[in-house]
Amino acid sequence: MTAASVLSVESVTKVFSGAGKPDLVALEDVSFSVGDGEFVAIVGASGSGKSTLLRIIDGLLPATSGAVRVGGEAVTHPGFDRAMVFQQDCLLPWKTVLDNVAYGLVIGGAKIADAHETARRFVQMAGLTGFEHHYPHQLSGGMRQRVNVARALAVNPRILLLDEPFAALDAQTREIMQGELLNIWSESRTTVVLITHQIEEAVFLSDRVVVFSARPGSVREEIPVPLPRPRTMEMKRSEVFVSLVDRVWRLIEHEVRKAVEEGMA
Secondary structure (H helix, E strand, O other): OOOOOOEEEEEEEEEEEOOOOEEEEEEEEEEEEEEEEEEEEEEEOOOOOOOHHHHHHHOOOOOOOEEEEEEOEOOOOOOOOOOEEEEOOOOOOOOOOHHHHHHHHOOOOHHHHHHHHHHHHHHHHOOOOOOOOOOOHHHOOHHHHHHHHHHHHHOOOOOEEEEOOOOOOOOOHHHHHHHHHHHHHHHHOOOOEEEOOOOOHHHOOOEEEEEEEEEEOEEEHHHHHHHOOOOOOHHHOHHHHHHHHHHHHHHHHHHHHHHHHHHOO
C-alpha cells in the first residue's frame, strides 16, 4: 500500500464451499489500492464477484485468502471507518429523515442532540432541507437514496462503499442522482468505491475504473478517467468520455454477452 492509499486489496481470493456441492471460486487473486479521497468504480459482467468483494472490504464476508487493509490495518469485521450503501435504501420506515441520518451516530454512542446536529449538516449537504421530519414513504426513490448516502457519510467513514446504489431508479432519476452524488462527494471528499453495471455511470463518476474479468473475478485492467472536475452532463457527449466508455465496453463485451445468453438459456 502506498503512503497515499487508504484502501489496499491484496491478492484476495474468495471460495464458497457447500456440502455436496463443488466449490465456487468467486474471486481470484484480486489486488488494487485506492487513494485518499479517490473515487473508484468497479465494473464487470454479472457474477464476476464485484459485490462479494465489496462485502469483504466492509468486513461482512471473510476472504478465503489474501487481505484487505484500511489505513494499513487488516479488515476482520465491519467498522465505522467503512459505510455501505446498498441497492435498496434500507431506511427505517418508522424514523424520520433526520433520525435515519442520525441513526449510525446514535448506535455509535453519540447523544441524540449531538447526533441530530451532525445529521442536519448532512441532510443539507444531500439537498433535503425541509424534509427532515418526513418519513421514507413520503419521499421519492431518489430522495430515499440521498438519505441513505447522507446516513452513511454522517458517521464520517474513511471509505464509502456503494453497491449499485441507483439500480432501482428509472433512467432519468438515475442521471439526476449521479449529479447529486457528485455534489455530495465534492463537499465530503470521502474515499469511494462504487460497484455498477453501467459503464457510462462508472466513467462519469470516477477517477479510475477497475475492470473485472468474468468469474472468478480478477482485475483485468485499471483505466484512469482524465475528465476534469466538477463533472457536467455535457461531458457525456465529449470525445474523451465516449472513447473511455468504448474502451471499457470492449474489455467486457464478450463476457457480458455470454452472461446474458446463459441467463436466457
